[in-house]
Amino acid sequence: xxxxxxxVPALPFAGALILIITGTRLSRPLVSLIGVGxxxxxxxxxxxxxxxxxxxxxxxxxxQQVVWQWFSVEGFNPGIAFHLDALSMVFIxxxxxxxxxxHLYSTAYMADDDGFARFFAYLNLFVGSMLVLVxxxxxxxxxxxxxxxxxxxxxxxxxxYKEPANGYAARKAFIITRVGDTALAIxxxxxxxxxxxxxxxxxxxxxxxxxxxxxxxxxxxxFLLLGGAVGKSGQLxxxxxxxxxxxxxxxxxALIHAATMVTAGVYLITxxxxxxxxxxxxxxxxxxxxxxxxxxxxxxxxxQSDLKRVLAYSTISQIGYMFLALGVGAWSxxxxxxxxxxxxxxxxxxxxxxxxxxxHHEQNMFRMGGLRKLLxxxxxxxxxxxxxxxxLPLITAGFYSxxxxxWYAMAGERGNTWLYLAGLLGAFITAIYTFRMVFITFYGxxxxxxxxxxxxxxxxxxxxxxxxxxxxxxxELPHNFGHVVLFSDFLTPLLPAIHAxxxxxxxxxxxxxxxxxxxxxxxxxxxxxxxxxxALQANMEQSSLFRAVHRFWYSGWGFDKLYDTLFVRPxxxxxxxxxxxxxxxxxxxLAAIAQVLNRSLAQTQSGILRWYMMGVVVGALLIIxxxxxx
Amino acid sequence: xNTIPMEHGLLLAGILFIIGLVSVLIRRNIxxxxxxxxxxxxxxxxAFIVAGARWVQPEGQVMFIFIITMAAAExxxxxxLILQLYHNLKTLDSDAANVMNG
Numbered sequence: 180x181x182x183x184x185x186x187v188p189a190l191p192f193a194g195a196l197i198l199i200i201t202g203t204r205l206s207r208p209l210v211s212l213i214g215v216g217x218x219x220x221x222x223x224x225x226x227x228x229x230x231x232x233x234x235x236x237x238x239x240x241x242x243q244q245v246v247w248q249w250f251s252v253e254g255f256n257p258g259i260a261f262h263l264d265a266l267s268m269v270f271i272x273x274x275x276x277x278x279x280x281x282h283l284y285s286t287a288y289m290a291d292d293d294g295f296a297r298f299f300a301y302l303n304l305f306v307g308s309m310l311v312l313v314x315x316x317x318x319x320x321x322x323x324x325x326x327x328x329x330x331x332x333x334x335x336x337x338x339x340y341k342e343p344a345n346g347y348a349a350r351k352a353f354i355i356t357r358v359g360d361t362a363l364a365i366x367x368x369x370x371x372x373x374x375x376x377x378x379x380x381x382x383x384x385x386x387x388x389x390x391x392x393x394x395x396x397x398x399x400x401x402f403l404l405l406g407g408a409v410g411k412s413g414q415l416x417x418x419x420x421x422x423x424x425x426x427x428x429x430x431x432x433a434l435i436h437a438a439t440m441v442t443a444g445v446y447l448i449t450x451x452x453x454x455x456x457x458x459x460x461x462x463x464x465x466x467x468x469x470x471x472x473x474x475x476x477x478x479x480x481x482x483q484s485d486l487k488r489v490l491a492y493s494t495i496s497q498i499g500y501m502f503l504a505l506g507v508g509a510w511s512x513x514x515x516x517x518x519x520x521x522x523x524x525x526x527x528x529x530x531x532x533x534x535x536x537x538x539h540h541e542q543n544m545f546r547m548g549g550l551r552k553l554l555x556x557x558x559x560x561x562x563x564x565x566x567x568x569x570x571l572p573l574i575t576a577g578f579y580s581x582x583x584x585x586w587y588a589m590a591g592e593r594g595n596t597w598l599y600l601a602g603l604l605g606a607f608i609t610a611i612y613t614f615r616m617v618f619i620t621f622y623g624x625x626x627x628x629x630x631x632x633x634x635x636x637x638x639x640x641x642x643x644x645x646x647x648x649x650x651x652x653x654x655e656l657p658h659n660f661g662h663v664v665l666f667s668d669f670l671t672p673l674l675p676a677i678h679a680x681x682x683x684x685x686x687x688x689x690x691x692x693x694x695x696x697x698x699x700x701x702x703x704x705x706x707x708x709x710x711x712x713x714a715l716q717a718n719m720e721q722s723s724l725f726r727a728v729h730r731f732w733y734s735g736w737g738f739d740k741l742y743d744t745l746f747v748r749p750x751x752x753x754x755x756x757x758x759x760x761x762x763x764x765x766x767x768x769l770a771a772i773a774q775v776l777n778r779s780l781a782q783t784q785s786g787i788l789r790w791y792m793m794g795v796v797v798g799a800l801l802i803i804x805x806x807x808x809x
Numbered sequence: 810x811n812t813i814p815m816e817h818g819l820l821l822a823g824i825l826f827i828i829g830l831v832s833v834l835i836r837r838n839i840x841x842x843x844x845x846x847x848x849x850x851x852x853x854x855x856a857f858i859v860a861g862a863r864w865v866q867p868e869g870q871v872m873f874i875f876i877i878t879m880a881a882a883e884x885x886x887x888x889x890l891i892l893q894l895y896h897n898l899k900t901l902d903s904d905a906a907n908v909m910n911g
Contacts, residue, residue, distance in 0.1 A: 785907060786906070786907030786908060787907050788839075788904070789833070789834055789835075789903065789904070792833055792834055796834070
C-alpha cells in the first residue's frame with residue numbers, strides 16, 4: 180500500500196487538471212464529484228496509510244518514495260520524492276480529512292456561484308500543493324508546494340474578482356507573503372551552499388555535526404527560515420494580509436486561512452527543528468514573536484465587528500500559540516495545537532459561513548443577533564467550536580492543547596514566566612472575544628431574517644468537526660490527569676521530547692486550575708458585558724480613551740497605516756518620480772548628443788569641392804605633423 | 810660633371826606641390842583644378858626622380874613612369890567628368906556642383 184503514497188497529492192492535482200481543462204462544460208454534480216471525490220479518495224488513502232503506519236510497530240516507520248528525478252545540475256539532483264513520517268502523517272491527515280469536509284461543504288455553499296468549476300479547480304490545486312509541501316523530502320520540492328499554496332491563496336482570495344477590493348486583498352496577501360518567501364529562498368540558497376544538498380534528512384543528520392550550538396551560520400539560516408514561516412503564518416510583523424484575506428469565500432478562509440496553509444510556517448519550523456535547536460537565539464525569537472502576536476491579534480479581535488475578521492485575528496493569535504510552543508521547544512505540543520486548531524477553527528469558519536449564507540451574505544455581527552433559535556444546528560456547532568477556542572476546561576480539545584503549551588511555556592527548559600504570562604493573558608482575551616462573538620451573534624433580539632436555512636450538506640461537516648473539536652483532545656492528556664500521551668508518543672521518534680522543570684513538576688495542577696479559571700472568567704466577563712448588562716458597554720463607549728483604543732485595535736494596531744507610511748507611500752512616491760524612467764535619461768542624452776554632433780557635422784558637407792579638398796589637406800597636414808612629433 | 814644638389818631638387822618639387830595645392834584650393838574653374846592636380850602629381854614625380862638619383866637606384870624612375878601612367882588614366886576619367894559636368898550645368902564652376910550637400 181505504501182507505494183500508493185504518490186497518489187495522495189497526485190489525485191487532487193488530477194482533479195484540478197480535469198476541472199481546469201473541461202470544468203465549464205461539465206454539469207455541476209459532475210464537477211462536485213470530481214472536486215470532492217479526488218480529495219475524498221486522498222483522505223481514504225491517508226487513512227489506510229495511517230493505519231498501516233500505526234500498526235508498523237515500535238521501529239520508526241518512514242515511507243519514502245521517489246517518483247522521478249526532477250532535474251540534475253552539477254551533482255544537485257532533487258527528486259519528486261515523498262517522505263512520510265509521523266509529522267507529515269499528522270499534516271496530511273488534517274489536510275485531506277478537513278479538506279474533504281470543506282470541499283463537501285463547499286458544494287452547498289458555492290452552489291449558486293457562476294465560478295463553481297473554477298472554485299473546485301483552485302481548491303483541488305491548493306490541496307495538492309499543500310500535500311506536496313508537507314510530503315516533500317527535499318526543500319526544493321517543499322518550496323514548490325510553498326509557492327503553489329501561495330498562488331492558490333491569491334487565486335481564491337480574489338475569487339470574486341469583479342469586486343476591486345477583493346483583488347486588492349489578494350494582491351496584498353501575495354506580496355506580503357512574498358517578503359517572507361524571499362527570506363526563505365535565501366535561507367535555502369545558504370543551506371545548499373553549506374551542505375551541497377537540500378535533502379531534508381541529510382541536512383538534519385549533518386547539521387549537528389557541522390555546527391556547534393549557537394553558531395553564526397545556524398542562527399542566520401534559522402532566522403531566514405523563520406522569515407518565511409512568519410510571512411506564511413501571518414505572524415508579526417507580516418500579519419497584516421490575513422484579516423484582509425477574508426475577502427475570499429468562507430470555505431477558502433476555513434481551509435487555507437485557518438486550517439492548513441497558514442500553519443505551513445509551523446510545519447517548516449518543526450521540520451527544520453534540528454537547525455532551530457542549534458540556534459537558541461532564533462528559538463527565543465520564535466517564542467517572543469508567538470507571544471507578542473497572540474496578544475496583539477487577540478486585542479485586535481476584541482474590537483472587530485465583522486464575524487470573519489474576528490476569526491481571522493483569532494487565527495493569527497492561535498498560530499501565535501503554536502509559535503510560542505515551538506519557540507520553547509515543545510514541538511509536539513505545537514503540532515498538537517495545530518491539529519486541534521484545524522478542527523475547531525475550520526468548524527468556526529464553516530459555521531460562520533453557514534450563518535453568512537443564511538443571512539444572505541451578511542457578515543456584520545451587530546446585524547445578526549438572536550440566531551440561537553433560528554439556526555439551532557449552527558448554534559450548537561458554533562458554540563462547541565467557540566468553547567474549544569476559548570479552551571473551556573475538561574470537555575474541549577482546545578483546553579488540553581492550549582494547557583500543554585502554557586505548561587511548557589512556564590516549565591519547559593526554554594520557558595520563562597513572561598512567556599507564560601503572555602500566554603495566560605492571551606487565553607483570557609481569547610475567551611472574551613470568542614464569547615463576545617457568540618453572545619452578539621446568537622443571543623439578544625433577532626435583527627435579520629434567515630433566508631436560506633442550511634441543508635444537510637452544510638450541517639454534516641459541521642457536526643463531524645464539532646465531534647473532533649470535543650474528542651480530539653483526549654488522545655493527549657496531561658501527566659497528572661489521565662496521562663494519555665498517544666499523540667506525543669506518535670511524534671517522539673521524530674521530534675525530541677521536552678523535559679519539564681522538575682521543581683515545578685508537582686504543581687502542574689495549579690497551573691491548570693489557573694488556566695481554567697482564566698478562561699471561565701473571560702467567558703463570564705463577556706457574558707456580563709454583552710448579555711447581562713449592555714449598559715456597561717454603553718457607559719464605556721462614552722469615554723474618549725475607550726473609543727481611541729477601540730479604533731486602534733479595530734485597525735489591527737495600526738499596522739496597515741504604519742506599513743503604508745513606511746513602505747507603500749515612499750515607494751509610490753519614488754515610482755511617481757521615476758515615471759519617465761530616470762535611468763533611461765542617460766541613454767536618451769547619449770542619443771541627443773549624437774544627434775547634435777550629426778547635425779553640426781552635416782553642415783560641413785556643403786557640396787563645395789574646394790572645402791573637401793581643404794579638409795583633405797588639413798587632415799594630411801595633421802597626420803604628418805603628428806608623425807613628425809617626437 | 811656638375812651635379813645638382815638633392816636639396817635643390819626637393820625644394821623645387823615642394824614649391825611645385827604647394828603651387829598645385831594652392832591653385833586647387835583657390836581656383837573655381839574645374840579645368841584649372843585638374844591641371845593643378847597634374848602639377849602636384851609631377852611635383853611628386855620629381856621628388857621620386859631626385860631621390861632615385863641621390864641613391865643611384867632605378868626605383869625612382871620606375872615610380873615616375875608609374876605616376877605618369879596613372880596620371881594619364883586619371884586625366885581621361887577627369888576630362889570625361891568635366892565634360893559631363895559642363896553638359897549638365899553649362900558651366901565650369903566647381904562650386905555650382907553643390908547639389909549633393911548634407
